[in-house]
Amino acid sequence: MSGSANRPVRRRTFVLGAAAAAGTAALSGTASAAAFGWSDDGSNYVVDTGANLVFKVSKTNGDLTSLVYRGTEYQGYGGKNSHIESGLGTSTVSIRQSGSTILISVAYGTLRHYYAARSGENNIYLWTNRADTSVASTRFILRVKAGLFLNDEPDSYTYAPTAIEASDVFAKSDGQTRSKHYSKLRVSDYDYVGWSAGGVGLWIVRSNHEKASGGPFYRSLLRHQSADGGGLYEILHYAQNQTENERFGLQGPYVIALTDGGAPSSSLFPGTLTTSWADSLGISGYVPASGRGRVAGVGITGRNTAYPYTVGLANSAAQYWGSARSSDGYFSVTGILPGTYTLTVFKSELAVYTTSVTVTAGGTTTLNSIAIPSTNDPSGASAIWRINDWTGTPSGFKNADLMTYAHPSDVRAAAWTGNVVIGSGSETSAFPCYLWKGVNSGLLVYFRLTAAQAAAAHTLRIGVTTAYANGRPQVVVNDTWTSAIPSPPTQPSTRSLTNGSYRGNNHTFTYSVPASAWRTDTSQYNVLKINVVSGSGSTGYLSAGTAIDAIDLLA
Template identity: 70%
Template sequence: MQHAQNRPVRRRTVLGAAVAAAATTALATTAPPAAAAGFGWSDDGAHFVIDTGAGLVLKVSKANGDLTSLVYKGREYQGYGGKNSHVESGLGASTVTLAQTGPTILVTVVHGTLRHYYAARSGRANVYLFTDKADTSVTATRFIARLKPGIFPNEGPDSWVEGADTVIEAGDVWRRADGQTRSKHYSGVRVMDYDHVGYTTGTVGLWMVRSHHEKASGGPFYRSLLRHSNELGVGLYEILHYNQSQTEPMRFGLQGPYLLAFTDGGTPDPALFPAAHDTSWVDPLGIPGWVGAAGRGRVAGVGLRNMDPAHPYTVGFANADAQYWTRAAAGTGAYSCRNMLPGTYTLTVYKGELAVHTTTVTVTAGTATALHTLTITGDPSTAPAVWRLGDWDGTPAGFKNAQLMTYAHPADVRAAPWTGNVVVGSAGASAAVPCYLWKDVNDGLLIHFRLTAAQAAAAHTLRIGVTTAFLNGRPQVTVNDTWVSAIPSPPAQPSTRSLTNGSYRGNNHTFTYSVPASAWRADPSQYNVLRLNVVSGSTGTGFLSAGTALDCVDLLV
């Protein structure tokens, strides 16, 4: 074992710079700074063996770059089913090299055009990871940590028992004996809502701390698998691009650091979270594509005008190369987004998850771009309505089963019946509207409402907002069995499963229908009946038939 000097770490700096450029192991020749006792590395012939000096010893295969061992305080955590932890499902034969730069050890894995890195820092029980994907030669972008079974509790919506539960969909959705459903897809959170995910025994915790996702795809509201557990093993994921309910093209370039962090049972240090992580220690390592703080800029906005106080607002920034987001302050709408790569971005203001304003902004390295107050003009809620079911916020929130569907299958025993009609003006009318409509499950939803004589004498615009669709499902409208709308064209939506795998997130779209006065019932005491049918050119059965997720339904004045 090769060791740095055996004395305590006194400052969080990294000196020197070296990245292995040859296939042989390299050791930085600069005098190493202070390091934790035991910190260092060795080569056992098949692996690089790295001791962090903080109770964590890891091994990286020299053949394929797999993480083959994670021993923390004498206990092995890595591995289930004979599988290692790795990018994708394993890269295969790769060139693997190592370099030490002061108190940081960096392992570089090169597989074709993809480069992956493992970093260990003296005195820290963390594995820092970076992935640099240059093209589509590797289909997705993920790292999966495969952990031994029986260590952490097997609980949560993303856990199941393979020996007892029943598969009900696609090999990855399970029904338990009590009728509840489980899947690795049921994280229940959006990417902007979490900094870390993992498990704890109460005395040991192992966590995946996500990166800032600047080279990921899907935006702040994207939902993806984060972890899973069963009696055969445990998985922790960092998903950077995954073609499941994906709304954006893949981005390329260096992404990280994200990390595996061991703790003594608690959650990770917040200083490791993407918004707070001081990554200046990476600067001297010479990682190609790395852009430190000096090469980045910031956007600061005074505020937003015409906000709805009932909803949170998010400001997103995106171009082909990077994505960022930040929360706007309640009341003023002030916002600030730091550590952005230089470039011109589309700035989008979201009410909830609905885009209500867009503009462009240019970011320059080393400076802050200041923006005056932005006036929101694209909120559909400002249009006067005869009646409105739900709210225009880009989500199915407030509709029947909406909250449950982020962590359960529609067939879950906890779901309220997907059928049933709606009476506008009655108590809980919006909550009676099912959040999802399927051609083979609850087609033909009926909405009953009255109009005054003056309202019935005029034509009106009906709007139906959706958040996503499966198999091009979209609503066709019938009024009082006398007037039938044309079949609308399908908007662009993800082609994969969505409504059954915990995500309503797709591309928000509004269908509009011009209903003539002749369609209404003139008697104010009579109910008008609106029927919503799901139409599609594709076929499917049950919850995998053509369907769509509702955002809002309203009839304009």
């Protein structure tokens, strides 16, 4: 939505008696918005967008204390406001109007936070600049009053279920599980998150996440809801199952958008949102479009066209990504801060090519056709048998899809135990996506070899996407040969398998199995036992575990 024709007016409230009471009622949500402008009620700066939105920001700590849309208050639950992290404390808060834009600036130590309103829009634009670790700032949470958007989605726990893990994973009476972690979505899968009910949509449109961490496939909590109220998040840095160091600097804009029930305008989405109107506002760390560059590739060869390909750019200061065109692999990533980046091509979520690129302000770095060497994709290796394809994900394995929005104990999960027979046609769907030391360690895979195959040594590969408590596979073949215990690869140290995420650091374990381990009778099955080993972890689903990408025995 563009600015309205209303003439910008700066409004201040200095009325007495009954008139004062009426003015207070209007700001608290009993009347609709009027002309674009702002006022000071003594405790808050009050901004009227001139559309249907009035919001307040505390002059003391920069909290968002009120969010009134079409006369209804949406902000707050449990006596808490909406804010950065759990609230900043005493801050320096200022406001100024520049034409059709009002900007509220919040300074707390080295942190700077901003709210901007545009005339005639039902949106609030937010930026957050965290310069260092001296200030905790991992999220902005929009707290929403109870009862306005009730639902029973995976990331809700409205129906007072029972806590089953760490006080943030719950089980309902019917055995289904709920948690704020169960969003289903990777960062690259969504542009906005929120709810719609009763002809009103309340959304947070995410930023481009250039100062976040974890890349395009990272998963973090996006919203929650209980009988007490709901929360919508813009995660500035999330440590849960994190694979990268924290980045610092200005993140945003992200947008609180209110609608008449529909989705927010695509003009607000990361990649399409333009904010030239903010170029001269003096936002700390702000870099306009003219100070950014672009990377474009004419194509990518050597792709497996059965899978999507993503091109990511990352360095210690920023991250970006874009999709490669399915027909030829063309890609274009825009809005990049100047610098030198590692460019990575992902087949699904598996890195299959890397190079270095340098981006300049106002320039386009054009890359000739990228050729992915066949040796870079493990799926290209000749195999006697293979369970699943190599994609950097457990997709296709038993329970894999469910685990992005449910706990492993969920009643909808198929049994985590059960053995696998090569040649059955159900090898992948029968193999569990996760293995735990305390749940299903010792899983058996049955397979036959020809006489020629049994006469030679072979390499066994097991690909994993993450691990909990250093869980890793040790293998036994026919109870006659046992592999060494492999060293644990670098993986996140937090929970992962039980809170909706399989994304860690992809790693391939290789085992050189001697010919003496195989059975020479070709009518007999060879038996591969996969154990999960680790000296860490707890019990059950919090015992040491790992997520599986693919398993194969090379020819």
